[in-house]
Amino acid sequence: MTIHRKILLPLAVLLAALSSCTGNFTDVNRPGSRLSPEELQRDNYAVGSFLIQMQGVAFPEQENAYQTMIDFVGNYLGRYTTYTKVLPKNHTLFNAANNWCAWPASYAPGLVSAFNAVVKLNGKEKVSYAWALILRTQAFLRFTDIYGPFPLSRDAHHAEVYSSQRDIYLHLIDDLNEATAFLASDRSLAEEKVVFAPYDLVYKGDFDKWRKFASSLKLRIAIRISNAEPAMARALAEKAVREGVIERNADNCTVACNKSGLWTTAVSWGDSRICADLESYLTGYKDPRLDKYFLPAGQPGPRRFIGCRAGALTGSNFLAKRLYSTANVSETTPGVWLTASEMAFCKAEGVLRGWDMGGGTAKAYYEQGVTLSFEQWGANGAADYLLDSTSTEADYTDAPGGFGGDCPRQSDITIRWDDSAPPAEKMERLIVQKWIALYPDGQEAWNEIRRTGYPHIFPVPQPTNGYSLLTPNRIPFDKNEQINNPRNYYKAVEYLGGADDYATPMWWQR
Known part of the structure; x- marks a missing residue:
């Protein structure tokens, strides 16, 4: 690929993501040291910039984030695209270099810090919190569906601790329920729509559409866990449909950026x-x-x-x-x-x-x-x-x-x-x-x-590192976790219920 010259550090990637996905990036993200506390709070200026940062991870359109989180993983393994260059090591061949395995997880700390900043600045009684919960859910669904167990980072003092995939799903369902209950409550969000429209890359401050998106995520989750937790899945799916999911293309979740x-x-x-x-x-x-x-x-x-x-x-x-x-x-x-x-x-x-x-x-x-x-x-x-x-x-x-x-x-x-x-x-x-x-x-x-198991897909036309699968069940953890976070790494492998390799299935595949 072009990764040798195009992949930057995650923080730089996130900053670039903001500039590519909003026309008013310069105004929204002037250095905070030049602004007074009053200016930072005016029109949710600071909160809005952190919400833009969260959207950059939840919906990665910036080139480096898109390539390392979406192209290398989902697009290639979901059989939508494949590479054009000679790549003797990649996920399709079940033998990617460790940096390929580490990249998706490297975006989580920035997302978590942005979420915590939103809560610190605005608390949990405002629409910004409900919105941040939805964005965090969207992002963490991807993280856990890539690796399985993952650090949820709910405890700032123990951000390195992994949770099982089942527990992650339960937490994310709770977050979506909290967010949709807030957005569906009897309150006017007209003022918030005006305030947050400049920072909303998806629905321009229309929080009724965000509520539908959150309920749609519930239905997506219910279908995903339908074999592993059939009773829970049914209750969640029926709840989501009663609340109202996206039913027309005008409400689709799409993100317009300067560069797709x-x-x-x-x-x-x-x-x-x-x-x-x-x-x-x-x-x-x-x-x-x-x-x-x-x-x-x-x-x-x-x-x-x-x-x-x-x-x-x-x-x-x-x-x-x-x-x-x-x-x-x-x-x-x-x-x-x-x-x-x-x-x-x-x-x-x-x-x-x-x-x-x-x-x-x-x-x-x-x-x-x-x-x-x-x-x-x-x-x-x-x-x-x-x-x-x-x-x-x-x-x-x-x-x-x-x-x-x-x-x-x-x-x-x-x-x-x-x-x-x-x-x-x-x-x-x-x-x-x-x-x-x-x-x-x-x-x-x-x-x-x-x-x-559907659709049936073509076999890979060269050796796949000893695997008999047609596409991986997961991506292995960053090998550096064995050195830098050993106790939690081995707990994560225990949660996996199998080897830290491409074959061990997701919890919801069982």
């Missing part, structure tokens, strides 16, 4: 290209979102869109960038982090599990999820697409002179919903379409592959 993280890594740097798995499903389905997601490959040929096999031994970065398609994204395209489409698919799965998701059928919510995704991407033809009962994933044919080699399709699942199908077929159909619609949120794509 995906644009920077995929288009500007050319460090990644579209993964063959996603391209093969969309090609086989004749999916109208194909040219919304991807740009044509740079090399002329009979196929306009060509993905690259995950883990392919790319012999030439220059050639790989020409042979394979990249993301159809501009410098200012908003980052996408949670959508109405995802919520519809979650409701569909809830119905399959016997939950009360508001009265709709699995078929209705499934079709709603596809339709909302088409609408989100400006694609036509959703109604006809949903009637297709014959198209399947395409066999993968590598580009002429390509690096990964051909591979037969891994699935025969079709698009049209069939209420008479066996449960496993229904689930595969649902998750394949959910996975397609989750693009470009690679972390959630990886979560779904690990949680359900």
Whole structure:
């Protein structure tokens, strides 16, 4: 990749993240030493800057944060993109260098310090606290779903202590319940909307939308833990739906930045290209979102869109960038982090599990999820697409002179919903379409592959360090923890219930 010259220290990354994601960064973040205490408190000036910092970790669009937290992990392992350079060590091959394993966790201390600053400045009785709880939950969900056990840092005197993944989930659910109860209480937030709008990179101070986002996170969590804690998951999911989750694209959680993280890594740097798995499903389905997601490959040929096999031994970065398609994204395209489409698919799965998701059928919510995704991407033809009962994933044919080699399709699942199908077929159909619609949120794509085994993905075309998995179950901890934090490191491994490697599953996979 370009990491040897583009990865900075986490603090510098966070500061850069602020500048790339808000036009008034200079005004918002003038050095505090030049301002009086009265000026720092005026219009929540100081609190707002810390909330911007939290958003930079919760929704990493800054180039370095995006590459190390999203590209290297979720996007590659969720089979949305893959690398173009010769990388003998990376997570796809189950052998990444330790700095790759350490990077995601390195952003947590900055997030925690910003959260603590918000509480210290504004207390726990203001909307800023509820907002900070939601942002912390969004970020810590990613941290724990990368590693499993993780330091929650709730006790400032023992920030190095790990919590089990189950305990982390329980804490985050409590935080979301506290935040949604505050935002749903009988109070006017009109003044707060005006005050915080300049600092809100997502909803511009609309805290009703933040409440919906928080309830949507509850439904996302409920689906994630549905196998590990079925009773808890059902209660949480039904509560979230009663509260009201995101149901229209106007309420989607998207972050507008001066430079999109995906644009920077995929288009500007050319460090990644579209993964063959996603391209093969969309090609086989004749999916109208194909040219919304991807740009044509740079090399002329009979196929306009060509993905690259995950883990392919790319012999030439220059050639790989020409042979394979990249993301159809501009410098200012908003980052996408949670959508109405995802919520519809979650409701569909809830119905399959016997939950009360508001009265709709699995078929209705499934079709709603596809339709909302088409609408989100400006694609036509959703109604006809949903009637297709014959198209399947395409066999993968590598580009002429390509690096990964051909591979037969891994699935025969079709698009049209069939209420008479066996449960496993229904689930595969649902998750394949959910996975397609989750693009470009690679972390959630990886979560779904690990949680359900769907979609079926291509094998990696070179050795994977002795592992038989197609994609890792987790990322190993930073090896330096064994030296710098040994007692807590070995407690974390105990929480894992297995080796500190790529194979040990998440708590919610069990």
